[in-house]
Amino acid sequence: MTKYHAPKGVQDIYPPDIYLWQNVENVAKEVFSAYGFQELRAPIFEMTDVFTRSIGEDTDIVEKEMYTFTDKARRSITLRPEGTAPVVRCYVENRLYNLPSPQKFYYSGPMFRYERPQKGRFRQFYQIGVEALGTSDPKLDAEILIMLRVFFERLGLKELSYEVNSIGCEKCRPDYKKVLLNFFSGRIEGFCPDCKRRYEHNPLRILDCKVEACIKLRAGSPKMMDFICSDCRAHFESFLELLRLADFQYVINPSMVRGLDYYTRTAFEVTSKRLGAQNAVAAGGRYDRLVEEFGGPPTPAIGFAIGMERIVELLKTGNPQIPAPEIFIATIGAPAEKEGLVIASKLREKGMWVELGYAGQSLKSQMRRADRLSAKYALIIGDDEIRSGKLNWKRLSDGTQGEIPINEVLNFFKASS
Numbered sequence: 331m332t333k334y335h336a337p338k339g340v341q342d343i344y345p346p347d348i349y350l351w352q353n354v355e356n357v358a359k360e361v362f363s364a365y366g367f368q369e370l371r372a373p374i375f376e377m378t379d380v381f382t383r384s385i386g387e388d389t390d391i392v393e394k395e396m397y398t399f400t401d402k403a404r405r406s407i408t409l410r411p412e413g414t415a416p417v418v419r420c421y422v423e424n425r426l427y428n429l430p431s432p433q434k435f436y437y438s439g440p441m442f443r444y445e446r447p448q449k450g451r452f453r454q455f456y457q458i459g460v461e462a463l464g465t466s467d468p469k470l471d472a473e474i475l476i477m478l479r480v481f482f483e484r485l486g487l488k489e490l491s492y493e494v495n496s497i498g499c500e501k502c503r504p505d506y507k508k509v510l511l512n513f514f515s516g517r518i519e520g521f522c523p524d525c526k527r528r529y530e531h532n533p534l535r536i537l538d539c540k541v542e543a544c545i546k547l548r549a550g551s552p553k554m555m556d557f558i559c560s561d562c563r564a565h566f567e568s569f570l571e572l573l574r575l576a577d578f579q580y581v582i583n584p585s586m587v588r589g590l591d592y593y594t595r596t597a598f599e600v601t602s603k604r605l606g607a608q609n610a611v612a613a614g615g616r617y618d619r620l621v622e623e624f625g626g627p628p629t630p631a632i633g634f635a636i637g638m639e640r641i642v643e644l645l646k647t648g649n650p651q652i653p654a655p656e657i658f659i660a661t662i663g664a665p666a667e668k669e670g671l672v673i674a675s676k677l678r679e680k681g682m683w684v685e686l687g688y689a690g691q692s693l694k695s696q697m698r699r700a701d702r703l704s705a706k707y708a709l710i711i712g713d714d715e716i717r718s719g720k721l722n723w724k725r726l727s728d729g730t731q732g733e734i735p736i737n738e739v740l741n742f743f744k745a746s747s
């Protein structure tokens with residue numbers, strides 16, 4: 331027989347882990363809503379050029395990692411590797427820029443990148459992201475980071491490092507590129523083939539290469555931060571000042587370059603020491619030119635995305651609470667089974683999680699299942715109970731037991747839940 335297995339680099343998510351996922355999603359929705367972010371659902375696939383142009387032809391994502399295919403009408407389609415480009419495409423296509431600025435959205439769902447799978451790195455992974463479009467005010471940059479910190483703190487994740495940088499704008503970046511080209515010019519021979527090409531087309535990408543030889547060759551390279559223009563510097567300074575005002579502990583990382591080309595000015599990454607090599611739990615920044623590149627009006631914007639798998643990994647070590655049934659109804663004999671179903675329906679109508687034993691299961695095996703499910707109470711019904719109209723209940727955590735008349739069951743559990 332054929333053995334089926336999931337493709338490499340993907341994972342199934344099921345109980346009990348699913349409860350951690352749902353908790354993260356609920357907290358995100360709660361926190362982001364308080365900051366005025368509304369949900370936006372873009373499709374999971376887009377026309378390929380939505381990604382190639384925005385993320386950049388010379389990035390790892392576009393060069394090597396996209397799931398691209400030709401559909402039956404010979405269009406080039408790509409499974410989204412990230413969520414920002416689709417939001418901007420939607421914003422421009424639906425002229426959302428006509429609404430009052432800034433427009434603030436959050437989204438969640440699977441992203442797809444053909445990367446080498448390893449701990450914390452998947453080919454289908456989930457992000458929750460936010461995008462705020464329509465202002466360059468550094469107050470928004472600070473608010474976004476503060477919101478991210480509130481989100482992590484609400485989840486109980488406190489030992490995180492918030493790294494920030496400014497990577498300049500279209501005015502100052504050309505100067506920096508020249509300085510970089512100058513620095514790299516004597517070292518090209520030692521670069522990997524990708525970086526040799528990047529030297530010609532997009533030298534900034536060399537700063538993001540993971541090949542050991544390239545990492546060595548770029549040691550001591552000039553930092554963007556030393557070349558940003560006065561406007562970018564003023565923007566960065568105001569952003570940092572607002573963070574300090576909020577008692578926000580940040581670290582300036584002048585070497586940070588993001589793996590996507592659309593970024594301008596503010597860039598940030600949140601990392602955890604508890605995760606190993608893939609330690610970024612969230613990342614983002616400004617992309618002040620992207621809306622224009624998609625054909626919209628000049629619209630500065632900023633956002634971030636959180637990596638769900640990595641957050642769930644952190645939460646797993648913290649003794650998470652798993653939901654359990656309120657009541658397990660164990661029954662012996664056909665009349666009891668029927669009565670059990672009637673009682674269960676009434677309790678379920680009140681919103682309680684009720685489990686039942688099924689035909690052919692002994693009382694012992696039913697009670698074993700109740701234990702495995704960590705049910706709070708067991709209710710035991712047999713012929714005697716039906717005759718006397720009284721049921722036995724047992725609190726499974728401490729073994730306390732008692733009797734209640736059948737018609738008192740609803741009140742009893744309402745009071746004890």
Ligand code: HAM
Binds near residue numbers: 456
């Ligand atoms: P990114 O840095 O490519 O940015 O991804 C953001 C986060 O997604 C990462 O920090 C990481 O937690 C998670 N992530 C990325 N790739 C994988 C993977 N293969 N497996 C597991 N987790 C992964 C973006 O995607 C930008 N769109 C963020 C953004 C929004 N910038 C502005 N707005």
